[in-house]
Amino acid sequence: MIQRLQSVWLLLAAAAAFCSIKLSFYSGNLIKDNQPKAFVSLTAQSNLLLLILTAGVGIASLIAIFLYKIRKMQLRIVLITLLVSLLNLGLYFAETQKYVPGEGKFDLTAVFAIFIPILLFLAIRGIRKDEKLVKSLDRLR
Template identity: 30%
Template sequence: MLQRKQSIFILLAIITGVIMLFSPLYFYSAGGLGYTFKCFEISQLGVLNKPVDVNILPLGIVAFFAVLQSILALFSFKKLKLQKNILQFNMLTWITILVIIIYYSNNIETFLVNFQIGAVVSKPDIGTFLPIIAYVFLFIANRGVKKDEELLKSADRIR
């Protein structure tokens, strides 16, 4: 039953997650140079987007894992209880991703302050807000799964 309403919201969460994997999360300006923070790298804008030596691989791995969880939830529509549990864990994963983004953004800003001359200006980019949007989509999908469970329980009582 991929045509259910909650499946559409899970699909929207998948699309949001994939967009987040490739979109910039933060933009930094320090010492006349620009830096972008993405899920898998921090790069210095300008000549060939030179990568900066800061390990942010755990964020990319957790974000990729969250997208895989959403895909698993989308295709576990025959087992509502399992789908509900996957969705709830996936919602927790998206909150964790948001916390990791905030943590890394503060650490990157500190790193740039220590190694650059001048003030560091940081601006959140579109990717920072995508985990919140994915969480909202999964929350709506989870409500739909709960309604389906209640509907099945009431149908079993009638028999």
């Protein structure tokens, strides 16, 4: 299980997802009606939908690690997780529009959220390589 490279990619994606729950993605002055500007950091905890999607990506990545014997199901779960992580990233960028333009910045820890789809894509490549290897070995028997 751990000898497979995609298990490492999935574990790193899960770790990045769980880190991005607590660490900030964007910091700046938030625009609110009839209230003064307030310096706020955007994390997954600041929005319920972001929290649910981020935790779902992390949990699904961990579950996919243990499905190494059922590669087709593992591939489906990782593909769905990749789509959810891209949706999650889009929601992060949509939330940054609520901040005052020019008075905010992306934090260094935003890298965690950006790396999740990349790591999931690398895991998909590894799963497909395993599937091709198993099919080629079946032909030799």
